[in-house]
Amino acid sequence: MNCLSWNCRGLGNQPTVRQFDWLIKQKKPELVFIMESKLMETEWTPILQKSGFENLFVIDCDNDDGGRKGGLGLLWTSELQVTIKTSSRHHILASVDNQCNSIWDFCGVYGWSRTEEHHHTWELLRKISLEIGDKWLCGGDFNETLYHFEKKGGNLKADSRLCAFRDVVDSCGLQDLGFSGDPFTWSNNQRGEDHITERLDRFFGNEAWIECFPGYVVTHLTRKSSDHCPVLLSLDRDEEDVRPRSKPFRYEAMWLKDERCKPFCNNLWQQGGLLESATDFKQKIEDMGVELKQWEKREFGHIRKRCKELREELGDLQKPSNDPYTKDKQRLVEAELDDLHSKEEIMWKQRSRVDWLVDGDRNTGFFHRVAEGRKKRNHIREI
Known part of the structure; x- marks a missing residue:
């Protein structure tokens, strides 16, 4: 607790x-x-x-x-x-x-x-x-x-x-x-x-x-x-x-906010030529999932890492210092953190499966609670 x-x-x-x-x-x-x-x-x-x-x-x-x-x-x-x-x-x-x-x-x-x-x-x-x-x-x-x-x-x-x-x-x-x-x-x-x-x-x-x-x-x-x-x-x-379990592939709605996503998916789909059977189609979907997971890690994984780095940097900046520009640096770090947090809201909204709120709503904490509740319900503690 x-x-x-x-x-x-x-x-x-x-x-x-x-x-x-x-x-x-x-x-x-x-x-x-x-x-x-x-x-x-x-x-x-x-x-x-x-x-x-x-x-x-x-x-x-x-x-x-x-x-x-x-x-x-x-x-x-x-x-x-x-x-x-x-x-x-x-x-x-x-x-x-x-x-x-x-x-x-x-x-x-x-x-x-x-x-x-x-x-x-x-x-x-x-x-x-x-x-x-x-x-x-x-x-x-x-x-x-x-x-x-x-x-x-x-x-x-x-x-x-x-x-x-x-x-x-x-x-x-x-x-x-x-x-x-x-x-x-x-x-x-x-x-x-x-x-x-x-x-x-x-x-x-x-x-x-x-x-x-x-x-x-x-x-x-x-x-x-x-x-x-x-x-x-x-x-x-x-x-x-407590350590989190390994996570399966999940499509993230926030990818569509990145202009690089659509060309990347088009290029993946066109690789390998025509699909001649349902087995080929299934394999193509699985291959795209693997590639998209790696792409997400490269392009979006840095958001979480960067948030952690910024919070550590903010903590260091709050220590006593003779640098006259420390407070200006703090404001810049806080502004970048706010921007990254706004991007995370899209992810938590999708994971909460709440679709009756408009994109502009600022309910990151609420969405996260709902998503966490789903995770707890989906977890099998024992058999």
């Missing part, structure tokens, strides 16, 4: 929605906590449809003269039984039953951002600790660091600020679950000496929860479309070791 926490800084623009769809498609989380959605409840409907999630609980954003801010969302799949216990503009507390282990509590926290208001976050955590069951998982953007080394750049924080955070963590019986990846989860996206990065986003668990899920792994994912990186929690590290 995977859980995802992300301060997306607004889920109303296309690049952020694309990134959200990609996260759902690639990481397959069953439970997702979104902060700063900047959406009202009714505006979540298309997001829910695209993501493929069956359930959603929303805290509306603030919508005043100064613009939209805040807003929370908790999404979960039908594999989970989730009951909302309490909520506010800064938290969602829910009981979770994944039907494999005993019931545990999840609390998504979005801490007050202003330093003088941090004490509200600590008071909230202490209050929540009195409302939970035996097992407690807590994650989100706490808008504060535990230690000085969790910040790079800018002025040194007062020790009292960090001590206050550590004190509430200890009093609530929580333990930092650690991480792999970039040590910082937030960046101010400035250059040179003005560049500041901090670890503001994390997961905590109490001792009972950790004993229940000893194989957990926390990963800081690449930052894109937000100044916060998504944080992924995998409850079972073995799930990451």
Whole structure:
């Protein structure tokens, strides 16, 4: 089981929605906590449809003269039984039953951002600790660091600020679950000496929860479309070791978007002369399938590989650097990623076998969920 926490800084623009769809498609989380959605409840409907999630609980954003801010969302799949216990503009507390282990509590926290208001976050955590069951998982953007080394750049924080955070963590019986990846989860996206990065986003668990899920792994994912990186929690590290089965030949609708496809097919068909029997026809189709599979690997396989390379490059660019052109390079990399993701939408639409939506619909995550559902139904676990 995977859980995802992300301060997306607004889920109303296309690049952020694309990134959200990609996260759902690639990481397959069953439970997702979104902060700063900047959406009202009714505006979540298309997001829910695209993501493929069956359930959603929303805290509306603030919508005043100064613009939209805040807003929370908790999404979960039908594999989970989730009951909302309490909520506010800064938290969602829910009981979770994944039907494999005993019931545990999840609390998504979005801490007050202003330093003088941090004490509200600590008071909230202490209050929540009195409302939970035996097992407690807590994650989100706490808008504060535990230690000085969790910040790079800018002025040194007062020790009292960090001590206050550590004190509430200890009093609530929580333990930092650690991480792999970039040590910082937030960046101010400035250059040179003005560049500041901090670890503001994390997961905590109490001792009972950790004993229940000893194989957990926390990963800081690449930052894109937000100044916060998504944080992924995998409850079972073995799930990451699953390898896909070899795939049979499949015709891809996205090939027709490439002007080289038709001439390539015509040339293949004309090779070998006339077909004199049904056996010849069958052999011709099989030979074309083999050639098209190799052609697809040459011409389209690079899309997936290139996406992986770009995300690794983006991760490197987000590390501290004295290069004055780093931010410009980041924008170019993100633009190329958006273009490649749009091409993948055609593929996932076809595989989902949904034909009642027009080509312009941006439902990559939704199509992927449907396609994955088909794959699960088509898989024979045992005889």
